[in-house]
Amino acid sequence: MPGDLTGVEAALRSNAISVESVSRGDVLDVTYLTAFPGASVNHGEMGRVCNTLIDLADDGAWDPVPVEATVIRAPGDVQGYWRLDPEWIEALSAYRISEEEFSARVLDTLEEP
Incomplete structure (x- = not known):
């Protein structure tokens, strides 16, 4: 079913994203534990999240909504935040x-x- 959180979480996990939490209202909130706990957010890891969501949207398995991502090094240790607009996926x-x-x-x- 499009928008199924279990499907989004499973897809992210299958692409080596260590999902801590996923919740959806008008926005898809994703928190993931980085495999690269340095000073800066790893752009390749961000790309894997984006590509997973793009693939889900292209396959009709997810209806794109705004995405708010939180990257953590450990519980309570935020490395960064980033956003994804559904219009960018469509474009x-x-x-x-x-x-x-x-x-x-x-x-x-x-x-x-």
């Missing part, structure tokens, strides 16, 4: 923006405390 899938533009838009939202 990428329709070839209105490039993968580089998509990545730039997501990276522009990155906040590291």
